[in-house]
Amino acid sequence: MNAPRNPSSLPSTLLLGTVALLTTWVALTAWQGFVTEPGSYLGRVAAAGAVVVLLGAVLRWRAAPRLVTIGVQVLAAALVVAWQITGSPVPSGGTLAEVGNALSTAVDSARTYSAPISPRVPPLWPLLLVCGVAFVVIVDAVACTLRRVPGAGLALLAIYSVPSGLLDQGPGWGSFVLAATGFLLLLHLDARESLQRWGRSLGPDDASPWGHGNPVREAARAGAGRIGVTATVLALVIPAFVPVLGTDFFDLGGGDGSGDIRIRKPIADMRRDLERGEDVPMVQVRTDDPDPSYLRISVLNRFTGVEWSSGDRDVAQENTASGALPEPAGLAASVPRTQYDYRVQINDHLDSTWLPTQFPAAAVQAEGDWRFDPTTMDFLAADDDLDTRGMDYTMTALEPDYGTDGRYFRDPAGGSVPDELLELPSGVPALVRDLARSVTAPATNDYERAVILQRFFRETGGFTYDLRAAPNGTGNGTLEDFLAPSGRVGYCEQFASAMAVMARILGIPARVAVGFLEPDPIGDGVFEYSSHDLHAWPELYFAGAGWVRFEPTPSGRVESVPDYSDVSAPGSGPENTDAATSRSASSGGTATVAPNTAASKPTEAPDATADDSAGGASHTGRNLAVGGGLLVLVLLVTGLVLGPRSVRKTARRSRLGGGPDELWAELRATSLDLDLPWPDGRSPREIGTVLVDHLADPDAEPLERPRTGPDVAPQAADALERLVDAVERTRYARPGSPAAVAVAERSATEADAALVVASLTAGVTPRARRRAQWLPRSVWRPLRVSLRTRR
Structure with missing residues (x-):
């Protein structure tokens, strides 16, 4: 400038x-x-x-x-x-x-x-x-x-x-x-x-x-x-x-500093509330289920490389918490199931825009505009003023009996779930991809791969559960640090995220669920969930079984796993030591060793060397994220600057290769770009009498105020006359008449249109030319017309 x-x-x-x-x-x-x-x-x-x-x-x-x-x-x-x-x-x-x-x-x-x-x-x-x-x-x-x-x-x-x-x-x-x-x-x-x-x-x-x-x-x-x-x-x-959903990507606190628990962004809010240390009772259930557990709050479908979020949701007006629910997606009718009745009472300590429910469920009856997403079967508040504080509602839970022989766990066919549940960002580290494949190499189907992954996190991978020493976040950088042999200390957030990402790498649809782990019995058939029960776990999809829960968090936090996943499977397979060694060397760590096959150790603080290595990797991941963000920004700006110009050039080239009507459309677009008058609704000859006064010599030096008119550019004026004649013959001559055939056979019309375009461009100021080149109005005008039509 x-x-x-x-x-x-x-x-x-x-x-x-x-x-x-x-x-x-x-x-x-x-x-x-x-x-x-x-x-x-x-x-x-x-x-x-x-x-x-x-x-x-x-x-x-x-x-x-x-x-x-x-x-x-x-x-x-x-x-x-x-x-x-x-x-x-x-x-x-x-x-x-x-x-x-x-x-x-x-x-x-x-x-x-x-x-x-x-x-x-x-x-x-x-x-x-x-x-x-x-x-x-x-x-x-x-x-x-x-x-x-x-x-x-x-x-x-x-x-x-x-x-x-x-x-x-x-x-x-x-x-x-x-x-x-x-x-x-x-x-x-x-x-x-x-x-x-x-x-x-x-x-x-x-x-x-x-x-x-x-x-x-x-x-x-x-x-x-x-x-x-x-x-x-x-x-x-x-x-x-402006609609608001709980998919924030930057969370600046959530509560009022008291003992209350707010859940708007489930992953971040869960860790914040666990770190408070104070165990706050929140949900009481009265049920005939002898062993209730895993009360789900929200499902996170989308992994961006930075975090998990709920993604796009289909919460139609008719999908309300008013009774019977659709059959669980993918669950075969042949799977035996048991129903349990629940009455749920939430105190004022839990302020959530997601309704805690069992999954899968046969029915939910709750007051207020709570709506479920049929792909996840979790419930969202459709009213901005609606939350869970003081709620009292009922539901019927389903407990499928999958057995332990894997008969219901078939590999899903393509298209059985939305693509989002298999998508991964391009920045997933190579260590994560290589580890997912090498650990599950002995498996022959998706069910065995899922069982091996769960066992890898709980038993054979040398992982430790430690909330205080766990890294922050679930992004690619944190994931790499967590899975590296020098890391492997985390809490349920990292375990759930890592297993879900690795499952998607293997082609298994996966998502992360957030809710409560296990309640304390406080009476006959009465149980209570508290803030210390907050938990995250992965859900994987199989044809016949539908969406099922797995538990990768070690026994330091979760004592048992679902029966259908506690089965024998081929060995865990060796890790990809080449990828891990390369990463360890680049971060200044020691050479990689084989995974520890012993059970998870009691909680202990990682040594300083591990901290330094994890910190270096964290900085590397952050730098890569910043660099990637800058690259995206540069590409976006480049697209905004060059995109309209490129679209305009392509449209001009296409029109100049067409017939008289296409050539006339190019003249209209040129006039619009140059801010020249174009009386819509008039005949071609009337428009031509207006344009002829704006023609200039296309070979003259650019001037701030160029001379225009038919006497300044007689050749362009003649070309405009011929083009008007061709358009009139095309539009008004009878089909098949000699005049129409003559128009169709003329090859000089394109050259006439190009000359008129060049002459109109020469008749405006240099500033107007630059604006027409970089900010062509004709590119945006059709959009505005379309928007007005829809209104």
Whole structure:
């Protein structure tokens, strides 16, 4: 981008930047619900923002190129933030590593602790600081450097979307009103300055741009009022129509800091509540089932490489918790089954938008708009105000008897489950893929592979259950650390995730379930689930058996496994030591040894060497994730920049190779791209009389204001006349007549159309040509027409 032609005065540009900073800072106060001490990030954001604004104002005043201005601001903001986090003003590799560690720790705190987060735990403010300063730079660049103040409103709206989706109370009204006022002031200042560039206003009050009746004041006020009020109204109205499901990818706390348990994002919430240490009773069941267990809350279908989430759900209006349920998917009618009745009472400690149920179940009867997904048979709250606190409902559970001979566990046919339940991201480490295949190599079918995988985690793989020493998360990097011979310490989250991923690698449909493990008996036929019973496990699909539970978590947490999986199977098979050795060497570890075939050891802390190795691998995984994210961002930006141009060139080439109607359509698209008049609804000859005045010499040097008209480009005018004649003959001549045949046989029409297109392009300013080339309106116009039609 070039420098602005009419740079503003230093006081003017400094005023605009200061208002932008104050507006953004006030908007960022909406995040104070995440921490108990908001000053920990707000003061630091203000200091870094002052540096950004001052530098931007000076550079704009000196008419520096816009890209240079934004680049200097980004660099200065990064240096100030790094200094605030590390205490060192000198950038270095160690400084960057320290910043990365601080952000990683902040993310872990966000996933582990409830909002508001206390300063007594690993701090969250570095993450809020980085995000806040990024918004300051974005708003200043868009509103002050690029002079697109309405676009800055989108960034301000994004600030409010974070607490709106993650905090119970959402952002406060006070900060919204003040930020909206600042945004309107930004619009007013920008509109006033833009209009004043046209010259000095006339009239008795022309000495003051704020005087009554002044055209600058009136135009600025009108522009700011229309745009600002519309944007503010949309900011208030649109969120009410945005659907929200519990598939968050970034969890900033979940409870109120008390003993209550909130479940919105099951995996993260489960670990947070287990780490509290306090055992809180939550669910009481009265049942004729002599041995109840595994009360399921939610099913997670989608693995993104970062985490498991519930994915897309089909919760139709008729799929309610109002009685009998469909037959379990894939469960053969020949499988013996027993029914048990349950009455479930949930106290106020469990606040969940997922309804705990047995799986499989024959019926569920619950008040409220609870709807089930037929592919998972878990229940979601369809009403935003609906949760499980204080609920009392009934259900009928099914307990299939699969036996121990595997007769009902047949390999599923292709297409028997949605593709999502077999999908894996491309970044699954090679160690995980090789380990899945090598461990199950002796198996001859999917049932044997599943049994061997379960035994590998519980017995032969040398794994240990330890909640405190377990790594955070279920992403690819964590998965690799967990499965490496130097790791193999985790809790149910890692065991369930690892087995589900390895099952998908082997072609077995798999998903992760979250719920309660086993209740305590408190009376005759009465049992109670508490927060310490929270658990995760994998479910695998087989033809004849349907979705069945496996238990990879070792006996340090779960004493027994389902009878159908506690059977003899071929040996576990050797690990792929080549892949594991390669990884161990690259991370500075020792050579790989064969897996420990002894039973799982009692809980013990891993040694320092293992910690260092896991930490190095974790950093490697994080770097790969960041690099992959940047690559995706670059590809996305490249697609947005080059995509419309490529689509337009392809469409032009196709039309220029067609008949008269296609050539005429290309002329219309060219006129639309160049912003030339095209009177729709008129005849081709009437349109031609309009276009002929916009023809220019295609061989002339590009000018800011090129001369146009039939006398300037007589050859193009003749070509346009011939093209109009060809279109008229095509549309109005009788089929098979000599005129129509003559049109069909003409080969020069394509050359005429190309000449007219080149002449129309030469008749506009260079700026209009560039806009037509990179932002062709004809690419988007059909979409807008389609949307209007659907409305």
